[in-house]
Every structure is written in structure tokens, then in C-alpha cells.
Amino acid sequence: MTSDIERAWAAGFFDGEGNISFQGNAKQLSGTPHGRLTVQITQHYSPEALERFQAAVGGIGRIYGPYHHKDGRGGEKSVYWKYVASHRGAFEAIAVIFPFLCSVKADQAHDALWKAEACRRTLPQGRHFVIR
Numbered sequence: 001m002t003s004d005i006e007r008a009w010a011a012g013f014f015d016g017e018g019n020i021s022f023q024g025n026a027k028q029l030s031g032t033p034h035g036r037l038t039v040q041i042t043q044h045y046s047p048e049a050l051e052r053f054q055a056a057v058g059g060i061g062r063i064y065g066p067y068h069h070k071d072g073r074g075g076e077k078s079v080y081w082k083y084v085a086s087h088r089g090a091f092e093a094i095a096v097i098f099p100f101l102c103s104v105k106a107d108q109a110h111d112a113l114w115k116a117e118a119c120r121r122t123l124p125q126g127r128h129f130v131i132r
Contacts, residue, residue, distance in 0.1 A: 043082075045078070
């Protein structure tokens with residue numbers, strides 16, 4: 001089990017570097033609402049902080065990279081990695097750190113989670129929410 005100190009560190013890191021978003025549409029061609037809840041953090045030069053964050057949220061999510069970002073002149077500008085948790089993993093990661101988030105980031109998380117829940121509730125009775 002992750003200590004409160006590590007969860008608090010992860011929340012502070014997420015406060016400064018992270019993003020939570022919900023992108024969805026209640027009216028897809030199939031008639032079933034679709035959406036994607038995502039938690040994402042990007043770091044340049046080293047994935048070490050992302051690995052610590054992932055450990056603090058119980059191993060949820062994945063780290064992708066390294067990616068090589070090139071400037072507009074074709075020269076290499078930087079190397080970066082991404083931590084991504086989607087769908088249920090995003091809910092779970094936020095649940096772990098939510099008590100330690102600053103009010104601004106907690107409001108952003110609450111808004112994204114509310115949108116995901118509102119999209120789920122737009123279904124006719126007997127239908128299932130589909131998250132891709």
C-alpha cells in the first residue's frame with residue numbers, strides 16, 4: 001500500500017504537471033454515448049518522476065516514450081515521456097490522489113468526472129455506456 005506521503009507527493013506533482021480531461025459525445029452514430037476520461041502527465045529528459053507517480057497510484061496507467069520532439073528547422077529539440085491513464089484507470093488514479101489535490105486541480109478533476117458521469121446517464125434504460 002502506498003503511503004500518504006507518496007500519495008501527497010503524487011498529488012503535488014499532478015497539480016503542477018498533470019492534466020485530466022473528458023472528451024465525449026452523447027450522440028454517436030450508434031446512438032450510444034462515447035467518451036474518454038484521461039489523466040496525462042508529460043516530462044522531458046527523464047521518465048523518473050513519471051515512474052514514481054505511477055508507483056504512488058498503485059501501478060495504474062502506462063508510461064510511453066521516449067519521443068523525440070523536433071523544432072521547426074528539423075533539429076532535435078527535446079526528448080519526452082508521457083504517463084497516461086484512461087477510462088477506469090483514470091478514475092482509479094484520481095481517486096488515490098484526490099484528497100491531496102489543490103482546490104484548482106480538484107475542481108478540474110471533479111468537472112471531468114462529472115462530465116463522464118453525465119454522459120453515462122444520457123442512456124435510455126437498459127443500454128450500456130461505452131468507453132473507448
